[in-house]
Amino acid sequence: MKNIIPSVKGTRDFYPREMSIRTWLYGKARQVSESYGYQEYEGPLLETIELYAAKSGEELVKEQSFVFPDRSDNLITLRPELTPSLMRMVAQRQGQLHFPLRWWSYGPFWRYERPQKGRSREFFQWNIDLIGEASPEADAEMVAVMASFYKATGLPPEEVRILVNNRRLMDGELNTLGLTPEQRPQAFRLIDRRDKLSPEKWRDYALDLDLSPGQFDQLVALLENRELWKQSDEMVNFFRAIDALGVSDYVQYDPQIVRGLDYYTGTVYEGRALTPNIKRALAGGGRYDNLLADVGGAPLPGTGYAMGDVVITLLLEETGNLPQELDISPAPVLVTIFDENLLLASYRLAADLRRTGLNIACYPVPAKLGKQFKYADRIGARAALVLGPDENAQDQVTIKNLINRDQALVPQNEAPQLISKILAGEESS
RNA sequence: GCGGAUGUAGCUCAAUGGUGGAGCGCCGCACUGUGGAUGCGGUGGUUGCGGGUUCGAGCCCCGUCGUCCGCCCCA
Numbered sequence: 171m172k173n174i175i176p177s178v179k180g181t182r183d184f185y186p187r188e189m190s191i192r193t194w195l196y197g198k199a200r201q202v203s204e205s206y207g208y209q210e211y212e213g214p215l216l217e218t219i220e221l222y223a224a225k226s227g228e229e230l231v232k233e234q235s236f237v238f239p240d241r242s243d244n245l246i247t248l249r250p251e252l253t254p255s256l257m258r259m260v261a262q263r264q265g266q267l268h269f270p271l272r273w274w275s276y277g278p279f280w281r282y283e284r285p286q287k288g289r290s291r292e293f294f295q296w297n298i299d300l301i302g303e304a305s306p307e308a309d310a311e312m313v314a315v316m317a318s319f320y321k322a323t324g325l326p327p328e329e330v331r332i333l334v335n336n337r338r339l340m341d342g343e344l345n346t347l348g349l350t351p352e353q354r355p356q357a358f359r360l361i362d363r364r365d366k367l368s369p370e371k372w373r374d375y376a377l378d379l380d381l382s383p384g385q386f387d388q389l390v391a392l393l394e395n396r397e398l399w400k401q402s403d404e405m406v407n408f409f410r411a412i413d414a415l416g417v418s419d420y421v422q423y424d425p426q427i428v429r430g431l432d433y434y435t436g437t438v439y440e441g442r443a444l445t446p447n448i449k450r451a452l453a454g455g456g457r458y459d460n461l462l463a464d465v466g467g468a469p470l471p472g473t474g475y476a477m478g479d480v481v482i483t484l485l486l487e488e489t490g491n492l493p494q495e496l497d498i499s500p501a502p503v504l505v506t507i508f509d510e511n512l513l514l515a516s517y518r519l520a521a522d523l524r525r526t527g528l529n530i531a532c533y534p535v536p537a538k539l540g541k542q543f544k545y546a547d548r549i550g551a552r553a554a555l556v557l558g559p560d561e562n563a564q565d566q567v568t569i570k571n572l573i574n575r576d577q578a579l580v581p582q583n584e585a586p587q588l589i590s591k592i593l594a595g596e597e598s599s
Numbered sequence: 600g601c602g603g604a605u606g607u608a609g610c611u612c613a614a615u616g617g618u619g620g621a622g623c624g625c626c627g628c629a630c631u632g633u634g635g636a637u638g639c640g641g642u643g644g645u646u647g648c649g650g651g652u653u654c655g656a657g658c659c660c661c662g663u664c665g666u667c668c669g670c671c672c673c674a
Contacts, residue, residue, distance in 0.1 A: 176665075233600075234672070251674085283672065284600085295674055366670090430673070453674070478674025508632075543634035551634095558632060572634065 180283075180291025192294065194493055195479055196276050199296040202319045203274035206311065208298060211273045213255030219245045221254045234281045236291075248280035252297045252476070253458075254465065260301060261467030269302030269470075288450045288481045296453075299474030301462075306404045309437040309457055309473050310411030316441055316453060316475060317417035323482075324491035327419040330452065334439045335427040337456070339402040347388050353379060358428045361393065365426070392425060399423040408437060435459045439475065443485045452485065453477035498550025501531035502593055506542040508558045516557045519567065519582065526586040546572060553592045555585070 177183060184192055200210065219237055236248035249255065252275060260267065275297045285291055298315060300308050313332055320330045337358070344354045356379050364372055376386050392398065399405035405423070412421050429438040438456030455475020463469040486492045505520040507513050513536060520532045531549065533542045539556065546554045556568040567585050570577040571592045580588055 179665075279674080281673075284670095286667070286669085289673080293674065297674095451674070476674055481674065506633085538631075539633045540630065541634095545634085547634040554633075556632070560632090568632085570633070575634085577633085 178291075180285040182290055182292065191483060191492060192479065195483065196294075198319065198322050199274065199276050199298075199477075202315060202322050203296075203298055205318065206272065206315050208272040208274040208315075210275065211256075211259070212275050212277055213249070213252060213259060215249055215278060217247050217249050217255060219247045221258065222247060222250065234283050236280045236282050250279060250281050252277075252279070252295065253299075253461070253474075256297070256299060256301075257462050257465045257467065260470070261462060261465055264462075264467050264470070270308070271299070271301040273301070274298040288448070288484060290480055294479040296477045296479075297474065299472055301472040301474075302470055303473075304457075304459060304471035306408040306437065307411040308471075309439070310408050310415060312455065312473050312475060313412060313421055313439050314415040314417045316439070316477075317420035319477070320420060320441070321417075323486055325485070325489065329445060329489055330420070330441060330443055330485070332421045332439055332441050333424040333427045334399075334405075334408070334421060334437065335423065335425055336399070336402055336405050336408075336437045337428060337434055338436050339398065339405060340425070340428060343392055343398070344389075347385050347392075349381070349385070353381075355432065357381075357389070359430070361389075361426055361428045362430055364393065395425055396423060398425045404436065429454060429456055431456075433458045433461055433464075437473070441475075441477065443481075445485060445488060447488060448481060448485050450481050452482050499531060501529040502550070502552040503528060503530050503555065503589055504542070504546040504549070504551040504553070505530055505532045505555045505557070506539060506546075507533045507536045508539070508556065509536045512536075512557055512559070512562055515562055519555070519557055519585075522582070523586060523589070528586060528589060543570075543572075553589055 182188070203210070219235070222235065235250045237245055240246050256273070256275075260271065276294065278292060279295050280292050282291060283289065298312065300312055313334065316332055340358070340361070341354055344357050349357055360372075360376055360379060363375070367375060373386065376389065377383075381389065399409065409418075409421075409423070412418055427438055427440050428434075429440065434456040436457035436459065438454075440454045441452035443452055453475050455473070457471070457473040459471040460469070461472060483492070503523070505516050505523075507516050517532060520530045523530045531551065533545065543554055552572050554570045554572055556570070558568070561567050561579065565582050566579055567582050568577060568579050569585060569588050569592070573592075578588060
């Protein structure tokens, strides 16, 4: 290990096993996104810093982004999130796009923060957005997509839940409590942190915001009120749609969910694991009706969320929902090399078989058959072929089913059929 | 960026301040036309790195880097 150049801090190596999980996860995102009619898109991985300075949080840009000068001394940012790129892409072609837009994306992002469990500096994120529709039913669709993803990955409502609230509703309630327009955004931060602080510290924090003890008590009562949503037509319609979409089991109202980002304007939602070991949000999003106008487009409402790959993978691992045997060879058939004289004949046999559409791995050089069979076993092959002098003289080949140890000697032109049978799990020899 | 732990073979971990080990893995042999099992043998390390204390440091001290757990932030 001494002379190996270390990897960049916070990055991950994807060995075949991890890579197959990554591909599988991407596939699930695709499957679920497309099942609701969403189209895949992608933005650049590199952006100017200005794109984020316009909209994203101060901390995200200044503290948590990878920023460096290129050879022309322009400041380049490795994208920390996708929404600004999406907003630009929409604004640039606003006139020629068909709304509502249903778009999804899956790609790498970078944030310069302290790596720890569930957080790395380079991660993959599934983004999905519905743009151009302001109805609560649009938010319900996004939440239904999220629920469908959990369902598709084998996570039942007992293990994962989507918590929902509405900022307009909360803003109105805070107004009723007598909080000034200046106090309300801070109150959102206060609410957001309730679970992270001790009750005493949280109370101190609240009183620091000049909440009176009376207001504080009312706020606490507000956050305990699981029926608060009934006071909002938007929420009522939202939950009706959730019901119709068949995902009520996964969704629950929680007055404490407000989300950290400032740009959310309406319904907000967050995927949470109910497992005690995973405390971070699995996914988070909400309605942002002012964002497009903020980057220079015509006003257009939007709603969407992002899901990072790290936490969801931890949860799927913990709940045993990751697919098994992901690290086996894509070629379930190994052609052995009997000896030097039969090397090229074996290569020809493998090439012939590939032409029939089979995935065939060839042992590269002659070796003891025992060693080659062992290798076949290790790479997860299900059939091994032997082309020895006897077989070669008759244009035959020995085909061994590595699952049940059956072995057959067949003419080479019948090999594809037999191999296909073995791979299909039919035991015939 | 702040606080706390930790770092020994490919992996999981042992070793009172006194010559660094085990299990698993890997390779080989038993088995010169056949895998998983078993047995035997072998490969395996500048104890993360750099200083310091000491007759002597894997062990104690300082620094540094990585990892992990919190905080901040958030996917």
